[in-house]
Amino acid sequence: MGVSTAGTPCISQPCLNNGICQDYIRNYICSCLEGYEGTNCEYAKNECHSKRSKGCDHFCRPGQEFYMCSCAKGYKLGKDHRSCIPNEKCACGILSSKSNVTLTDAKLTLQNFPWQVKLTNSQGKDFCGGVIVQENFVLTTAKCSLLHGNISVKLSEDGTPGAPLEIKIKNKHVHMRYDQEMKQNDLALLELNEPIQCGSNGLPICIPEKDFAEHILIPEKMNVVSGWTFNGTELGDSLIDLPSVYFENEKCEEILNVTVTTRLFCEKSKATVDWQLVEGSIVMAEHKGTWFLIGIMVSLPTEKLGPLYLFTKISRYSMWFEQIMQ
The missing domain is CATH 2.40.10.10 (Trypsin-like serine proteases)
Known part of the structure; x- marks a missing residue:
């Protein structure tokens, strides 16, 4: 249903995809053809649209008759086939209820996200950042991974007093096509000696499709x-x-x-x-x-x-x- 304060809104032909417009007092209604939906019949039911009010929580793929939703690692698809429900302790990308992130145009904040870590060398000096992408893997740049031979990951203690937890790196996986001069494929996955304890020491962030x-x-x-x-x-x-x-x-x-x-x-x-x-x-x-x-x-x-x-x-x-x- 479309709503307008104009006198005869159907004159402007607001209904898309051959939808039929009906004028009412100070508003209009679009009757959509089969296969379309939305206020102005703007959405094909089998296509993905980011502005659809009841779209997928996570990932969307076009289908033959209807679009199909799927979820990131650690989630299951809800009964409505749209929502994504965490079903693992290490479900990615979730901030605790005490974390409050409000995005404004020009506000700097000091929010410690649970997936971000520091890289530390054998002398205990922090030198780069990284991000947890799985309970036993941290992503950083190839350049950072090659700065030192022995690297540890320094994890958050979730506000607990004392020294942050450190986990040593077992393997470095530098992207095989890393090109420092051209700034291409500047990625490295650091494999941890032991997995993080999700919730108390950190959480992975989700990797999107x-x-x-x-x-x-x-x-x-x-x-x-x-x-x-x-x-x-x-x-x-x-x-x-x-x-x-x-x-x-x-x-x-x-x-x-x-x-x-x-x-x-x-x-x-x-x-x-x-x-x-x-x-x-x-x-x-x-x-x-x-x-x-x-x-x-x-x-x-x-x-x-x-x-x-x-x-x-x-x-x-x-x-x-x-x-x-x-």
Whole structure:
């Protein structure tokens, strides 16, 4: 049903896809043909639309008659075939009820997300960031993974006093096509000696499917760029979280003097800051209560047009993740 305050709204032909418009007093109703739905019959029932009010909680794929929903790791599809219900202790992308993240255009926050970790060398010095993508795997940049031979992951203690928990790295899986000069495939998965204890020491963030990430999360959301900054020569204690939006590839190339390939994208922070985020910082997006990883930083921000960041597009590496983390 469509509603309008105009006198005869059907004159403007608001009903799409051959829907039939009926004028009422100060409103109108669209009667949709079979296979279409929405206020103005704008949605085909078998296609995925991000603005559909009762769409999928997580992932959507077109079907023959109706679109089909699926869920990230650790979730099951609800009886309505749309909602995603956590069914594992390590279900990804969930913030605790005491965490309250409100995104505004230019507000900097200090929210410690449970999936973000520090990388520490054998001398106990923190040098890069990383993100938990499975209970026994942390994602960072290839560059960070190659800085030191012996690396540990420093986990959150969820507010518990005392030293943070550290877990040693068992294996480094640097992407086989990593190209430092071209900033391509700058990824490494660090395999932990032992799995994290989900809930008390951290949680994984969700990895999105390609279409969901590139058509909904990256271009349509206000995202969060998050990472640590250096406090002198040490990494600070709190994460810096910056609201950000997608920035056009052509303009980004001109400003950063890089080639933005299909495996890279740019984000522009909406907040003005004086710090530089460390390597291994991330950009993530929240969708219907679940947080998804969409990029990991491969370059530092420029001063030419506010904080501008270049990221590796995580959604282009789903097969690589599966091969290593299976």
